[in-house]
Amino acid sequence: SRSIRLAVIPGDGIGKEVVAQGLKVLTAVLPQDVKLETQEYDLGARRWHATGETLPDAELESLKNHDAILLGAIGDPSVPSGVLERGLLLKLRFAFDHYVNLRPSKLFPNTATPLAGRPDIDFVVVREGTEGPYVGNGGSLRTGTPAEVATEVSLNTAYGVERVVRDAYARAAARPRKKLTLVHKNNVLVHAGHLWKNIFDQVGAEYPEVTTDYLHVDAATIFFVTQPERFDVIVTDNLFGDILTDLAAAVTGGIGLAASGNINPSGAFPSMFEPVHGSAPDIAGTGKADPTATVLSVALLLRHLGYEAEAARIETAVAEDLAERGGEVPRSTDEIGDALAARVSG
Amino acid sequence: SRSIRLAVIPGDGIGKEVVAQGLKVLTAVLPQDVKLETQEYDLGARRWHATGETLPDAELESLKNHDAILLGAIGDPSVPSGVLERGLLLKLRFAFDHYVNLRPSKLFPNTATPLAGRPDIDFVVVREGTEGPYVGNGGSLRTGTPAEVATEVSLNTAYGVERVVRDAYARAAARPRKKLTLVHKNNVLVHAGHLWKNIFDQVGAEYPEVTTDYLHVDAATIFFVTQPERFDVIVTDNLFGDILTDLAAAVTGGIGLAASGNINPSGAFPSMFEPVHGSAPDIAGTGKADPTATVLSVALLLRHLGYEAEAARIETAVAEDLAERGGEVPRSTDEIGDALAARVSG
Numbered sequence: 280s281r282s283i284r285l286a287v288i289p290g291d292g293i294g295k296e297v298v299a300q301g302l303k304v305l306t307a308v309l310p311q312d313v314k315l316e317t318q319e320y321d322l323g324a325r326r327w328h329a330t331g332e333t334l335p336d337a338e339l340e341s342l343k344n345h346d347a348i349l350l351g352a353i354g355d356p357s358v359p360s361g362v363l364e365r366g367l368l369l370k371l372r373f374a375f376d377h378y379v380n381l382r383p384s385k386l387f388p389n390t391a392t393p394l395a396g397r398p399d400i401d402f403v404v405v406r407e408g409t410e411g412p413y414v415g416n417g418g419s420l421r422t423g424t425p426a427e428v429a430t431e432v433s434l435n436t437a438y439g440v441e442r443v444v445r446d447a448y449a450r451a452a453a454r455p456r457k458k459l460t461l462v463h464k465n466n467v468l469v470h471a472g473h474l475w476k477n478i479f480d481q482v483g484a485e486y487p488e489v490t491t492d493y494l495h496v497d498a499a500t501i502f503f504v505t506q507p508e509r510f511d512v513i514v515t516d517n518l519f520g521d522i523l524t525d526l527a528a529a530v531t532g533g534i535g536l537a538a539s540g541n542i543n544p545s546g547a548f549p550s551m552f553e554p555v556h557g558s559a560p561d562i563a564g565t566g567k568a569d570p571t572a573t574v575l576s577v578a579l580l581l582r583h584l585g586y587e588a589e590a591a592r593i594e595t596a597v598a599e600d601l602a603e604r605g606g607e608v609p610r611s612t613d614e615i616g617d618a619l620a621a622r623v624s625g
Numbered sequence: 626s627r628s629i630r631l632a633v634i635p636g637d638g639i640g641k642e643v644v645a646q647g648l649k650v651l652t653a654v655l656p657q658d659v660k661l662e663t664q665e666y667d668l669g670a671r672r673w674h675a676t677g678e679t680l681p682d683a684e685l686e687s688l689k690n691h692d693a694i695l696l697g698a699i700g701d702p703s704v705p706s707g708v709l710e711r712g713l714l715l716k717l718r719f720a721f722d723h724y725v726n727l728r729p730s731k732l733f734p735n736t737a738t739p740l741a742g743r744p745d746i747d748f749v750v751v752r753e754g755t756e757g758p759y760v761g762n763g764g765s766l767r768t769g770t771p772a773e774v775a776t777e778v779s780l781n782t783a784y785g786v787e788r789v790v791r792d793a794y795a796r797a798a799a800r801p802r803k804k805l806t807l808v809h810k811n812n813v814l815v816h817a818g819h820l821w822k823n824i825f826d827q828v829g830a831e832y833p834e835v836t837t838d839y840l841h842v843d844a845a846t847i848f849f850v851t852q853p854e855r856f857d858v859i860v861t862d863n864l865f866g867d868i869l870t871d872l873a874a875a876v877t878g879g880i881g882l883a884a885s886g887n888i889n890p891s892g893a894f895p896s897m898f899e900p901v902h903g904s905a906p907d908i909a910g911t912g913k914a915d916p917t918a919t920v921l922s923v924a925l926l927l928r929h930l931g932y933e934a935e936a937a938r939i940e941t942a943v944a945e946d947l948a949e950r951g952g953e954v955p956r957s958t959d960e961i962g963d964a965l966a967a968r969v970s971g
């Protein structure tokens with residue numbers, strides 16, 4: 280009989296609330312014969328305040344024994360900026376070599392977009408997850424003095440760029456429109472930019488059926504608001520991907536719907552699935568958090584583990600739920616979770 | 626009698642066309658007693674193809690003898706990406722220590738915004754212009770091989786950050802809403818981010834009347850489309866400022882209206898004014914280019930040189946022109962220039 284050994288990191292703020300709904304929907308969608316074993320990890324602001332730990336080695340080791348990780352949200356204003364992000368969230372992405380940071384963007388029916396005319400939006404950003412300005416290769420000299428110098432180094436390797444570019448081409452080739460856009464800033468960041476562009480062009484030769492395009496990141500943000508329907512698959516660097524996917528979430532009805540997967544396609548380490556949104560301490564505990572992004576992240580998780588039918592069922596449930604109820608009075612975190620669980624367990 | 630010694634770099638593509646209109650309006654707005662001496666510099670793609678030069682030392686020296694520089698646009702697809710950007714445009718910004726890259730964003734009446742509900746947008750981005758990931762401190766090893774490594778270093782100094790942060794506070798203090806937002810990514814780029822945030826807080830203590838706010842760059846892009854009216858003055862790093870100001874231009878009716886100043890507030894070197902848009906080779910020569918961004922850049926230029934009344938006259942002319950004609954059939958580059966020149970020479 281089949282089983283899923285799932286690590287759950289609820290994290291901070293609304294993280295716990297949305298993860299509870301994600302698990303509810305996961306339980307509802309799974310076939311009877313699939314055994315779901317969850318193990319919760321107490322990581323995040325509370326743990327750090329209590330013990331000073333962000334991600335102890337023992338926990339990191341233990342996490343390896345799971346098929347996948349479901350994460351809610353990490354971060355709290357009471358913790359100095361960067362401590363949990365670098366010490367926990369990014370540490371997981373780097374330690375588990377999550378080089379494909381997958382972020383689909385779709386404008387569902389009845390969702391409020393700030394864009395006039397409701398363009399047709401349905402693209403996916405493949406954000407590199409293990410290199411670029413995120414590597415943590417920086418420092419500061421004479422810190423806190425008027426003579427301070429602080430650096431941040433963006434590291435990019437052919438090895439790292441090629442594997443994520445290949446993944447993006449494969450995804451583009453599998454979609455009806457077969458279009459792939461590289462976003463970078465190769466007119467200024469010429470070294471990293473040329474590495475990306477050369478590999479993009481080289482790998483492209485193996486995918487003659489995929490139409491390609493290059494945009495500078497600044498120009499890409501313009502098209503995100505004026506012509507988002509032009510995008511199909513986007514591949515980009517870690518930092519540009521961070522920025523673009525928040526913007527993508529905003530134009531597709533908000534960060535409450537944006538799902539993501541931190542994927543290690545080789546399967547050497549567990550992949551991690553999380554909503555793009557943060558811990559939103561301002562609404563934690565109020566029942567106002569929308570768990571849909573987490574539920575959609577569960578769909579990505581299921582697809583990654585080979586449960587394609589179940590993933591699709593969740594996505595359909597979300598689309599139908601929004602189509603029928605999206606324009607209505609706001610529902611609580613629980614109510615949305617219940618509605619989605621009911622739909623998938625049809 | 627007063628005089629303005631103006632260097633003009635029309636550059637590539639639509640650069641020439643929009644600069645011609647900028648000069649037309651400048652001539653029309655200036656009082657009789659102000660002598661305008663212009664000197665044109667032939668720099669850009671044509672020159673590079675002909676001679677291999679981007680910005681020869683003699684030209685750089687000569688440019689110093691002007692009170693200000695008006696630039697159209699630089700760049701052409703026939704030139705490898707980065708050659709003109711790094712060798713000419715950025716070289717000027719760095720050589721002349723243009724540390725305040727000033728980019729106002731205003732949603733004028735009758736201009737097409739992609740945002741539903743037409744929010745009230747009137748903010749200014751103070752983008753750092755001489756540091757960050759733009760310093761050109763990068764390289765690559767084993768270039769073109771599967772073992773390539775490419776780096777880009779973001780350099781940030783207390784000296785460089787403090788001066789631009791001070792400039793931004795002064796601008797915020799002089800505006801009715803007195804609000805300043807720092808945008809960075811200090812939860813990931815912790816060294817550069819903490820430098821920025823510390824200086825932002827320190828200088829803020831001298832401006833108790835200015836309300837302050839901090840946003841991560843990814844979150845800032847969300848607010849640019851969902852709540853742009855929340856911004857008054859934004860201060861940010863060179864790269865984040867590049868990205869945010871294109872997005873700002875997009876939400877305020879397009880890159881055809883976005884003006885900018887590359888300012889050296891000390892006056893040690895001439896400041897440079899240019900539209901945010903590029904050379905748009907696809908529409909060069911068609912008369913479709915909107916010269917308004919260049920005309921508004923001329924207003925910034927005049928304000929910088931102390932001609933406040935003339936700067937305001939141009940801005941009023943643009944606002945009135947758009948209010949009266951904005952919704953109409955498209956006008957040619959020349960027609961818009963003529964209309965604005967007529968208005969300011971009242």
Ligand SMILES: CC(C)[C@H](C(=O)O)[C@@H](O)C(=O)O
Pocket residue numbers: 364365368369521555812813843
């Ligand atoms: C919290 C932060 C470290 C993270 C990132 O920058 O990647 C977040 O913004 C995201 O997009 O997942």
Ligand SMILES: CC(C)[C@H](C(=O)O)[C@@H](O)C(=O)O
Pocket residue numbers: 466467497710711714715867901
């Ligand atoms: C052309 C390019 C070098 C430039 C920049 O990145 O600064 C442009 O995008 C701008 O915003 O002025």
